[in-house]
Amino acid sequence: MMPRLTRRYPRAIGLVEEAARAGERGEVVHTLLGRGSPVPTGEWAEQAVELGEPADEGGSREDRDRHRRAWGRFTRNFVVQGTGAEWALCWLADLRNRLWRLGDGGTVGDRPHLVFFLHDEVLVHTPAELADAVCAEVRAAAAEAGRLLFGGFPVDFPLDVSVVRSWADAG
Numbered sequence: 001m002m003p004r005l006t007r008r009y010p011r012a013i014g015l016v017e018e019a020a021r022a023g024e025r026g027e028v029v030h031t032l033l034g035r036g037s038p039v040p041t042g043e044w045a046e047q048a049v050e051l052g053e054p055a056d057e058g059g060s061r062e063d064r065d066r067h068r069r070a071w072g073r074f075t076r077n078f079v080v081q082g083t084g085a086e087w088a089l090c091w092l093a094d095l096r097n098r099l100w101r102l103g104d105g106g107t108v109g110d111r112p113h114l115v116f117f118l119h120d121e122v123l124v125h126t127p128a129e130l131a132d133a134v135c136a137e138v139r140a141a142a143a144e145a146g147r148l149l150f151g152g153f154p155v156d157f158p159l160d161v162s163v164v165r166s167w168a169d170a171g
Contacts, residue, residue, distance in 0.1 A: 015079065016076045016079060016080060017076070019072075019075045019076050019078065019079045020072035020073065020075060020076035021072065022072075022075060023037070023040075023071045023072040023073075023074060023075025023076065023078075024068040024069065024071060024072035026039065026040050026071070027075075029075045029078055029079050030079070031078070031079055031082035031083045031085075031086055032079075032083040032086060032149055032150075033083070033086045033149070035082055035086070037074070037075050037078045037079075037082075040067075040071045083149070084120070085119075086149065087145050087146065087149050087157070088117075088119065088120050088145075090144075090145035090148050090149060091122075091141050091142050091144075091145035091157075092114065092117055092122065092141075094141040094144050094145060094148075095114065095122065095124075095137065095138060095141035095142075096113075096114055098137040098140065098141055099111070099112040099113055099114065099124065099126075099134065099137060100112075100113070102126075102130055102133055102134065102137065109125075110127065111126075111127070112124055112125070112126035112127070112130055112133075112134050112137075113125055113126075115167075116167075122138065123167060123170060124138065131163045132163075135161045135163065138159065138161055139159055139161065142157045142159055143157070145157075
């Protein structure tokens, strides 16, 4: 699978692979909006030298290599998951404003509003007559978050949007 992904998305694969190599050297990597990864800690970090190669003393070479590769996997994941989290934050911020504008005054219970979110899942409470408009705004906010983070780069965030009577029925 990786050779096909590399051919099809060379820049994306190059980005995450460089993040892994940087992590193996003990360097900080950054998400698209600039959030930095933590630096490695513990014995591995104490032994790291200028080029990220651990000193020969302390632990076997295999152990040191294993720790470096593990931190590289962490930093590879950090740039992907961290940027995904930033997208979700942008989505939620825009969605919250869109939902508020849909309301017709009254209390928060009388207008659409966010009630729960986890990672990339959002639960919105809305009056039934606004359900279709809320679905459209959920999708529009997701697309706008993609444009905000990635500009004109063709990134699509497909959503499964459901309207249910009870939160227990949300799937």
